[in-house]
Amino acid sequence: MNPTIRLLLAAALLWSWIGPAAAQEVEASDMVRGGMQAIQMIDQGKAGELWDGATPATRKRVPRADFTGQVASSRAPLGAPRMRTWVAVNRQVVTDPDGDTAGQYVSIEYETRFANRPENTLRELVSFHLDRDRMWRFSGYVLR
Numbered sequence: 001m002n003p004t005i006r007l008l009l010a011a012a013l014l015w016s017w018i019g020p021a022a023a024q025e026v027e028a029s030d031m032v033r034g035g036m037q038a039i040q041m042i043d044q045g046k047a048g049e050l051w052d053g054a055t056p057a058t059r060k061r062v063p064r065a066d067f068t069g070q071v072a073s074s075r076a077p078l079g080a081p082r083m084r085t086w087v088a089v090n091r092q093v094v095t096d097p098d099g100d101t102a103g104q105y106v107s108i109e110y111e112t113r114f115a116n117r118p119e120n121t122l123r124e125l126v127s128f129h130l131d132r133d134r135m136w137r138f139s140g141y142v143l144r
Contacts, residue, residue: 026106026136028089035086035108035126038138043081047071055129055139057100074143078122079115086110104130105139 041050047068051059088109096102107127114122127140 031089031106031128031136032086032108034128034136034138035110036084038126038141039081039084039110039124042071042075042141045072050138050141053137055100055131055137057098057129058139060100071141078117081112082115082118083113083121084110084124085112099132101129103132106136107140 038050041047048064051062051064051067054062086108088107090107090109092105092107094102094105105127107125110124110126111121112124113120123142123144125140125142125144126138128136129139131137
């Protein structure tokens with residue numbers, strides 16, 4: 001798979017509607033809405049703003065300029081999104097000696113049809129990590 005299409009451990013989106021009390025028992029529907037908000041920020045060219053609030057592990061691994069450049073180069077040829085539907089929500093617990101990457105993750109997968117590829121659907125995967133402060137933050141985006 002093309003590395004520029006494999007995107008982004010990136011960015012942060014901290015929602016006011018998912019607070020510390022809801023961190024352990026987050027609803028799938030909340031995560032689907034949050035994933036959609038993150039993707040819409042990418043649609044609007046706000047990948048840098050996502051990165052600014054990314055999990056610490058994401059910001060360590062992917063420099064801001066790399067993140068925004070990868071997003072722009074992979075999305076530009078596709079045109080505007082025409083249809084986007086969520087198809088899966090997955091939860092995972094990662095054990096890792098690095099405390100910044102260990103913990104709970106939720107990933108939401110969307111099928112998306114873009115203007116310049118109307119005959120195909122692509123998959124967008126958005127990931128969130130429950131950080132040490134018990135807040136869910138955007139931690140990744142992959143387009144395939």
